[in-house]
Amino acid sequence: MENIDRTPPALEIEDLFVEFRGRNSTVYAVNGLNLKIEKGQTLGLVGETGAGKTTTGLAVLGLIASPPGVVTQGNIRLGGRDILKSLEGEERERLGTLWGKKKYRHVYGSRFCVSEGELQKMRGEKVSMIFQDPMTSLNPVITVEKQIAEVIEKHSKISHADAIGKARDMLETVGIPRNRGSEYPHQFSGGMKQRVVIAIALACSPDLLIADEPTTALDVTIQAQVLDMMKKLKEKNHTSMLMITHDLGIVAEICDCVSVIYAGRIVEHGTLEDVFDHTLHPYTKGLFDSLPDLENRDTRLKPIRGLMPDPSIRYEGCPFADRCDYASDICRKEPPREVHRTDEHVVACHLYNEDNIAEGGAL
Amino acid sequence: MTMNQSVTSSENAGKRKGQFSDVWKRLSENRAAMAGLFFLIFLIFMAVFADVFFDYQKACVDLNIAERLQWPSRAHWFGTDEFGRDMFARVVFGSRISLSIGFIAVAFGLLIGGILGALSGYFGGALDNIIMRICDIFLAVPMMLMAIVIVAALGTSIVNLVIALAIACVPIFARIVRSAVLSVRDSEYVEAARAVGGRTGHIIFRYILPNCIGPIIVQTTLRIAATISNIAALSFIGLGVSAPTPEWGALLAGGRSFIRDSSYLATIPGIVIMLTILALNLLGDGLRDALDPRLR
Amino acid sequence: MSQTLMDVRHLKKYFKSGKGFVHAVDDVSFTIEEGRTLGVVGESGCGKSTLGRTVLRLEEATDGSVLFAGEDISRFSRQKMWEMRRSMQMIFQDPFSSLNPRMTVSEAIEDPLVLYKICPDRASRQKRIEELMETVGLAKRLYNTYPHELDGGRRQRIGIARALALNPKFIVCDEPVSALDVSIQAQILNLLQDLQKELNLTYMFITHDLSVVYHISDEIMVMYLGQVVEKAPSEVLFSNPVHPYTKALLSAIPVPSLHNRRQRVIMKGEITSPIDPPAECRFAKRCEFATDRCRSGEPRLTEVEPGHFVSCFEFGGDFGTA
Numbered sequence: 001m002e003n004i005d006r007t008p009p010a011l012e013i014e015d016l017f018v019e020f021r022g023r024n025s026t027v028y029a030v031n032g033l034n035l036k037i038e039k040g041q042t043l044g045l046v047g048e049t050g051a052g053k054t055t056t057g058l059a060v061l062g063l064i065a066s067p068p069g070v071v072t073q074g075n076i077r078l079g080g081r082d083i084l085k086s087l088e089g090e091e092r093e094r095l096g097t098l099w100g101k102k103k104y105r106h107v108y109g110s111r112f113c114v115s116e117g118e119l120q121k122m123r124g125e126k127v128s129m130i131f132q133d134p135m136t137s138l139n140p141v142i143t144v145e146k147q148i149a150e151v152i153e154k155h156s157k158i159s160h161a162d163a164i165g166k167a168r169d170m171l172e173t174v175g176i177p178r179n180r181g182s183e184y185p186h187q188f189s190g191g192m193k194q195r196v197v198i199a200i201a202l203a204c205s206p207d208l209l210i211a212d213e214p215t216t217a218l219d220v221t222i223q224a225q226v227l228d229m230m231k232k233l234k235e236k237n238h239t240s241m242l243m244i245t246h247d248l249g250i251v252a253e254i255c256d257c258v259s260v261i262y263a264g265r266i267v268e269h270g271t272l273e274d275v276f277d278h279t280l281h282p283y284t285k286g287l288f289d290s291l292p293d294l295e296n297r298d299t300r301l302k303p304i305r306g307l308m309p310d311p312s313i314r315y316e317g318c319p320f321a322d323r324c325d326y327a328s329d330i331c332r333k334e335p336p337r338e339v340h341r342t343d344e345h346v347v348a349c350h351l352y353n354e355d356n357i358a359e360g361g362a363l
Numbered sequence: 364m365t366m367n368q369s370v371t372s373s374e375n376a377g378k379r380k381g382q383f384s385d386v387w388k389r390l391s392e393n394r395a396a397m398a399g400l401f402f403l404i405f406l407i408f409m410a411v412f413a414d415v416f417f418d419y420q421k422a423c424v425d426l427n428i429a430e431r432l433q434w435p436s437r438a439h440w441f442g443t444d445e446f447g448r449d450m451f452a453r454v455v456f457g458s459r460i461s462l463s464i465g466f467i468a469v470a471f472g473l474l475i476g477g478i479l480g481a482l483s484g485y486f487g488g489a490l491d492n493i494i495m496r497i498c499d500i501f502l503a504v505p506m507m508l509m510a511i512v513i514v515a516a517l518g519t520s521i522v523n524l525v526i527a528l529a530i531a532c533v534p535i536f537a538r539i540v541r542s543a544v545l546s547v548r549d550s551e552y553v554e555a556a557r558a559v560g561g562r563t564g565h566i567i568f569r570y571i572l573p574n575c576i577g578p579i580i581v582q583t584t585l586r587i588a589a590t591i592s593n594i595a596a597l598s599f600i601g602l603g604v605s606a607p608t609p610e611w612g613a614l615l616a617g618g619r620s621f622i623r624d625s626s627y628l629a630t631i632p633g634i635v636i637m638l639t640i641l642a643l644n645l646l647g648d649g650l651r652d653a654l655d656p657r658l659r
Numbered sequence: 660m661s662q663t664l665m666d667v668r669h670l671k672k673y674f675k676s677g678k679g680f681v682h683a684v685d686d687v688s689f690t691i692e693e694g695r696t697l698g699v700v701g702e703s704g705c706g707k708s709t710l711g712r713t714v715l716r717l718e719e720a721t722d723g724s725v726l727f728a729g730e731d732i733s734r735f736s737r738q739k740m741w742e743m744r745r746s747m748q749m750i751f752q753d754p755f756s757s758l759n760p761r762m763t764v765s766e767a768i769e770d771p772l773v774l775y776k777i778c779p780d781r782a783s784r785q786k787r788i789e790e791l792m793e794t795v796g797l798a799k800r801l802y803n804t805y806p807h808e809l810d811g812g813r814r815q816r817i818g819i820a821r822a823l824a825l826n827p828k829f830i831v832c833d834e835p836v837s838a839l840d841v842s843i844q845a846q847i848l849n850l851l852q853d854l855q856k857e858l859n860l861t862y863m864f865i866t867h868d869l870s871v872v873y874h875i876s877d878e879i880m881v882m883y884l885g886q887v888v889e890k891a892p893s894e895v896l897f898s899n900p901v902h903p904y905t906k907a908l909l910s911a912i913p914v915p916s917l918h919n920r921r922q923r924v925i926m927k928g929e930i931t932s933p934i935d936p937p938a939e940c941r942f943a944k945r946c947e948f949a950t951d952r953c954r955s956g957e958p959r960l961t962e963v964e965p966g967h968f969v970s971c972f973e974f975g976g977d978f979g980t981a
Contacts, residue, residue, distance in 0.1 A: 048841070049840050190703075220702070220867065220869065220912060221908060221911045221926050223911065224923060227913075228925060246841065247913060249913025249914055249915045252913065252917060252920075253913050272917060273917060276915075276917050277917060287841060290842045290844065290845035291841060291845075291870065292845075292871055292874035292875075293874070294870055294897070294914065295919075297873060297874060300849065300852075301848055301874070303843070303845030303846040304842035305846075307812070308810070308840075550756055551757040552757050552758055554712075554717060554751070554757075555751055555821070557717060558715065558717060558744070558822075559744070559770060559771035559821060559824070559825065560741055560744045560745065560825070561770070561774060562741075562774075565774065569759070569762075570759050574760065574761060656760065656805040657807045
């Protein structure tokens with residue numbers, strides 16, 4: 001940041017809060033999330049169901065359904081450009097009270113800095129997203145090449161024939177023969193469909209690709225093929241990637257950095273080596289211990305006890321405290337602050353402070 | 364140990380009873396459904412105690428030409444008809460016929476159609492084909508025409524009217540229940556029921572039908588509403604209830620000739636029919652939601 | 660040596676489809692000893708779920724026999740089969756769809772007890788329900804909750820309690836943890852292992868997750884398009900896979916560690932259609948070692964070392980038939 005010439009990060013999220021306001025209760029999905037992806041880097045966002053992974057991805061694209069979804073605070077920058085900005089001072093007062101009722105004061109705590117039209121243009125060109133289920137993200141009555149061409153035509157002024165040609169090129173890059181472009185999605189297998197989805201996402205060579213559990217619906221051997229292909233493509237195009245997954249194996253396979261998300265906050269972030277070999281946070285440790293060990297069959301699994309915290313309750317302290325074996329009083333009272341082990345490796349846990357982190361903290 | 368046991372038993376029993384009051388609680392939170400329910404209760408109350416408030420002879424048989432065609436007033440809330448009879452009393456007596464025929468006809472239709480539909484959906488195959496093709500034949504004939512044929516063949520009477528209207532409902536219920544059964548028949552919990560040794564009847568009544576209740580309830584309320592208007596239509600063309608028995612459709616038909624000067628004669632029964640149908644629909648929607656534990 | 664509880668012989672299950680017969684399970688034989696776990700792995704469409712259902716006679720087998728504790732249940736009458744069902748139960752994959760949404764936790768667990776008239780009066784039934792809930796780790800306060808109010812792990816516990824209600828000897832677990840988060844998955848796997856020890860249960864554990872199957876099974880059977888391609892004790896299969904498909908499958912597991920990474924075998928080629936497949940090795944089209952012989956006949960399961968069976972011409976010896 002000191003150096004003006006440095007290329008800005010592909011994605012920066014600061015202090016993001018997202019809630020879903022229902023009739024009877026509010027779900028606090030994302031609670032002060034920070035995230036940064038350098039250009040060309042792949043970040044794995046790891047967490048369990050309901051941790052706020054997908055919501056974070058959707059927030060970047062400005063696709064959170066509203067109502068009921070509300071971004072109450074936070075900044076999002078894509079390639080150095082402000083997309084979403086927290087409202088400050090007077091502006092916050094003015095726009096925040098637009099809904100009239102005092103209760104809804106901070107409904108619009110953040111505001112998009114780009115118009116809906118620009119936002120639409122950015123989706124696809126600057127950032128695009130791959131969803132979990134390839135079966136439902138393709139239109140069943142349009143041929144696959146037309147579905148890819150449609151995206152290309154939307155973002156560049158080229159003729160339909162050229163767009164189809166480009167679409168076929170895209171199919172080839174994801175490993176599908178050109179001539180199969182005129183087929184319909186149901187004629188493809190699950191792995192092939194996911195390749196088509198990836199082709200659509202990459203059609204306008206976006207700077208950032210958000211992949212939301214792209215291989216969860218696929219078989220292991222097909223998953224291996226798709227991951228292999230994604231890895232090659234991102235290296236070829238220098239695409240930055242946000243890989244949302246629950247599988248630490250996939251992270252080890254494809255990512256450069258990992259952020260572990262729990263109850264809408266990043267609890268640990270670092271390079272692969274930091275997080276895998278110098279695990280700090282008790283939750284991250286718990287995740288590793290829950291996995292069956294392929295080296296030794298007889299070790300008993302050590303699950304994390306208890307359940308995910310209720311997302312409709314705001315926690316005063318650390319949301320993991322109730323499930324944590326090392327929790328003390330302070331964990332239930334105060335939210336933990338971020339402590340750096342190295343420049344990159346950060347943990348949000350009361351067990352650590354600047355003095356003890358080098359020796360492994362109070363664990 | 365026994366102490367402890369009995370404590371938990373009574374605690375659980377209390378909660379079990381709570382499940383029914385739970386449905387009521389959820390229903391009572393739905394204002395539209397409650398409005399519908401109260402309107403229907405009011406209608407039924409009036410129909411049952413009509414004799415207490417009004418004199419049937421005076422309201423429906425006797426002529427009182429001196430007071431004919433009076434607009435609604437304090438003496439006659441709904442005005443009087445062309446023979447000077449009090450319209451309010453006639454609407455109330457009319458509700459006896461309309462409501463009872465409507466409910467009874469739909470109840471029969473639901474029972475027969477529901478069983479046929481459940482069998483058809485659950486077993487499939489040839490049985491399904493036979494039942495559904497017969498239903499198709501019935502559905503292909505306009506409902507009105509069929510009712511006319513049945514009433515004309517059997518003669519005009521209230522029993523025949525009920526038969527005609529019930530038969531008209533059967534294929535519709537059979538189709539609705541069949542499609543609802545089909546949508547849950549292959550679900551994993553039905554297979555799970557089979558895996559723990561559930562037999563066909565048990566599976567249909569404990570697993571399949573409770574999960575089909577939503578569309579069935581909605582369809583039932585809609586059918587009652589439609590049947591009431593069908594009775595009205597049949598009476599209108601003279602095949603339903605014959606004069607002087609007051610019936611909503613007949614009242615509406617009777618008011619037609621005076622629509623220029625005494626428009627209330629047609630509009631008031633019309634509004635009552637409309638409100639009843641609306642109340643039934645609101646209640647049906649509310650019931651469907653209240654009965655679904657997932658919507659809690 | 661313990662006794663053989665489950666003996667499946669040449670089991671076949673074909674489904675009729677528009678174009679012909681889908682060979683979902685094609686000539687599968689295996690045995691499971693009492694108190695042991697057989698893991699069945701394979702990718703979607705390999706027939707592993709159908710195999711589980713056919714073994715329990717939730718689907719009628721096209722051919723072959725299933726011997727349970729020495730009795731051939733595939734010839735049983737409906738009534739006898741119904742009685743037998745007490746001893747053989749199933750845990751389903753999706754805890755979100757395998758429970759009736761309109762039954763409370765207690766009603767769901769009570770159902771099998773009522774069906775088999777196990778506890779005659781309500782009080783004893785309730786006692787049994789509470790006992791079962793405790794066994795699977797469900798808090799008593801959940802007695803009257805509906806499944807949709809609970810998370811996946813707890814729902815799966817209800818499914819397990821239901822299966823245990825009849826005191827079965829044998830349980831088919833059809834992907835019981837694949838819909839769950841890792842931390843919850845570990846809880847359920849531990850529960851299943853504890854129950855096995857405590858109640859001397861025999862499991863047939865069907866899954867696509869290789870690390871899970873390795874952890875829980877004594878013996879693993881790898882299926883490909885309705886057939887068994889390799890069968891061996893867990894350690895042997897993982898340390899010394901022989902069939903090219905098993906090798907590719909094992910290499911595809913994403914390992915959550917930065918060390919000891921395996922070399923990937925990326926498979927190419929089309930998957931053979933399961934509809935009336937030709938008489939050749941079904942993996943031949945995707946196999947890099949396939950020769951003319953692989954395309955001219957079907958290989959047979961052959962013992963390459965004690966307890967280790969492989970169905971392959973190239974790596975499984977010379978015993979295939981044309």
